[in-house]
Amino acid sequence: MLSTIREKFTGWIAALIIGVISIALVITFGNMDQTPLEEDVVITINDMEITLIDYREEYTNQLLQFQEVFGDEIPKSLEFTIQESTTENLIMKALLNDYVDTQGYRVSPKFVAEIITNNPNFQLGEGFNRENYQAILSSQGISQSQYENDLRIQLQIDQLRRGLIESSFITPSEFRRFVELQLEDRGGQYLLIPSSNFTKEVSLNSEEVELFYQENINSFMTEEEIDVEFLSISIEEIAETITHTKSDVEQYYQENIDRFRSNEQRKSSHILISFEGEVIEDAALEQIMRIQERIKGGESFEELAQEFSDDGGSAENGGDLGWAEPGLFVPEFDQVLFALETGEISDPVKTQFGYHIIRLDELKEGRKKEFDEIEEELTLEYSQLLAEDQLYDIAGQLDDLALQAYNELDSVAAELSLELNQARAITRNGESFLNQEPELIDILFSPSSIEQSENTPVYEFNNSVIVARVVNHRLPMIKTFEEIEDEIKNILVDQRSNQIANERAKEILSELSSGKTMIELSDLYQLELKEFNELKRNDDALPKALMDGVFATLKTNIDNNSYNSVSLDDGVYVFEVLRVNSGKLEIFNDQERDSGKIALAEQLGSNELASFAKEMRENAVVEINPNLFSDAYDL
Known part of the structure; x- marks a missing residue:
């Protein structure tokens, strides 16, 4: 019944994927009448296909974004808007992904790893926690490889965006006029x-x-007003009634022990010789072996990395890859790195990116947080967890009883031992706590609520659940002189x-x-x-x-x-x-001028990006299953 309430606590993962530009939806409907199965193709873009499972995943992400604005219960009137947004996002992602792949945009594994490890949602305690990361992805039905591949694609698309911005050309006279006017x-x-x-x-x-x-x-005129009676209960109220022992919390600690154990971390450097494009694999291997001999001969690893490494992100820092936990690099690289001793340099290692020489620079042993270290915060977490479970149960009962009672809440209050409260003079655009939930206000001011005093569905906000009904209604009236x-x-x-x-x-x-x-x-x-x-x-x-x-x-x-x-x-x-x-260009040093040009170029480049995306969309041949937005497809 209240599955949407539970989803709220795990729905933030959708915000991790970088958004793409949305263009007004122009649909060319195809004739693809077939039984809705997960592998069914529901959208075709040029020669690319989007399956129903892909569509449902994106639709879920769109729902979560709308829920951040409207709460868990999204107005029916927005359903088609969400479907349109989902469709257009998938089309644009497919077009942009195809373009960046064709044009050879690439993102290094190190950069993807940095994005993940620096994301606060994947951190627990002192830093990144792999078990927490995997658990979060698993809760969303997303595999680690799928998520990291999607992130890599979105970062490549961002490279395209940056490339368009950076290619915007600003003449000196244009920049001077801009400075003179704006400053x-x-x-x-x-x-x-x-x-x-x-x-x-x-x-x-x-x-x-x-x-x-x-x-x-x-x-x-006075505003239209209603008086409302309501039942509510919060997590905090439930938490005050919950009793548990220290041994219960200790058991919870043991059941979740992996969350409190940090992984071993290794700080490493590498030199990469890639064999993409004109560089053949044999030539890359010969070059990496010559570099290895020079290292053995006493030459500086850092200087050789700066001179020869094809990993631009780390080369300028002497090959430094920073700290990493097991699994952040591709398996071939990861296996060798975590077998090295501190200061040891590996033989050439082949991965999909080329040949590497790896050096282990530092090592941090993993450690487990003892129960005594986190007992206080764990006790609070355990109490909140029990309270949330009870809140879901009570919310389910409240919803069922309110539906049965139809247009009175006294019997519901008696059954659940809750206090029946009242809120008076509620307006459509007021500042009462009920106005924090716009859809609830819409329902309370609906004809069925006003004329029949129907009980509303259960709503969840501010860690509480509430059900309400209108007991009095006042139409707008002309104020007396x-x-x-x-x-x-x-x-x-x-x-x-x-x-x-x-x-x-x-x-x-x-x-x-x-x-x-x-x-x-x-x-x-x-x-x-x-x-x-x-x-x-x-x-x-x-x-x-x-x-x-x-x-x-x-x-x-x-x-x-x-x-x-x-x-x-x-x-x-x-x-x-x-x-x-007039603004004086001369008062700025070279660095400040460059920053100003970048700012102006970004304005112009953003316009170019919008035009580029619009042109791609207009030139694409798109077919959409005409039944996609119908009840035949349970989204």
Whole structure:
């Protein structure tokens, strides 16, 4: 019943795969009517095929992403959106993967290993834990080889993205104009004429206040409201009632002992001679053996790695591969590395990447955390685990009983010994705890809930489960004049005060055009004259409307007795721009200029990437099983 609640605790793995660009879905339906089996082809892209099992895996990942926004129960209205997103993601992944594979993009095993070991989701205690990593993948039905292959593909696609960005060409004149505009700063001065200065000058009579009410009566409505009664229970409440002994926690520790045992780690360096492309295998072997002889002759391993190694990621660091646990490298490499003694250098080792010479630099023995070291955190974890199990059981009972009770919760409260609570004056867009679950609010405001007081399904949020029903409903009503008379008076006073402030601003602008100065008028009208200096376009030192006015001032009007005004809710700003300084390319050193060019290139490159992906998608021949989105396929 509440399988979606359980999935929430293991669903984050979907976020580990790098996303690809989504383009508006354009579907060419094919005629592929067949019995839905896991190996059925449901999408064809050019000559590539997507099976039903592939589709279901991607669909699950999409569901998890939507659940992060909408919670575990996703609105029915979004089902087709998720199906479209799933379809388009699979199409784009297939197209991009085919392209990067054809173009020869490659990712080193070391880089894939670094991504995995540095991922905090795979770390436990002091660092990466292989058993935890394997358990997480297993819980998602994903094999280690499958995950690492998918990650490698996504990293290759990211190489394509970076390549398009880095190939964007910025001319010196384009970059200079960009710097001059974006880093331009302006200086000047302004007077603020506060509307509040004129509130005492405003007088209102009862007739105009009531007239405003009558003319704007539909603006003075109450919100639709409901009163709700609900039953809820949280993990924390259950945890307070749970009793267990130290021996129970010790048994839990023993049952999960592998989680608390760190693996042996080895720090190594290598020299790789690949035999891809024009380099044949025999030539690569001869070269690696010559390097081995030079090492035996006393030459520096690090210097030879820098000079000859084809692993660009490690060569510049003398071949350093960092720390690794068993299984992070390909089997042939891994087997030799974990057979070496510290300081020992291997004979040439052949892998799919070429020939390697491996040196073991340092070794960290694996260790087991003793129970006494982690007893406190383990006790808390064990209590939470028991509480979660009980919460699922109670949630199942709560859901069944609420469904049977239909439109009352008293019997459910009595059966489960829960307190029946009430929440009053709930609105659609309010800030109550119920509003944290938008779909629950939608159901509570639905006709069946309002007219028949039906019990809602059970919802899970904030480590709690809840079921609710509407007990009272109030439609929007026009507020009486007496209720909002003071509010209307405040509105009218603010409006009239602002009008007077704008009239005063016109007087000041007229006097400025007659030759008076800002400082003179500041004294005359008892207004504070303020300066702004080195104001840049992205600053937030002044209100946005005033910033827009300052940078909209033509350069020909600067320092030319040109004045402008901007009216805001709090008053009117009269301002003058006195200085403008174009951004200076010369003030930046070479490193800063390069960084700026990269930033601009990324903007342009991102546009190129979007165009490239769109063109690939438009040119692809895509066929989609017309039954894919129907009930014939249980997604």
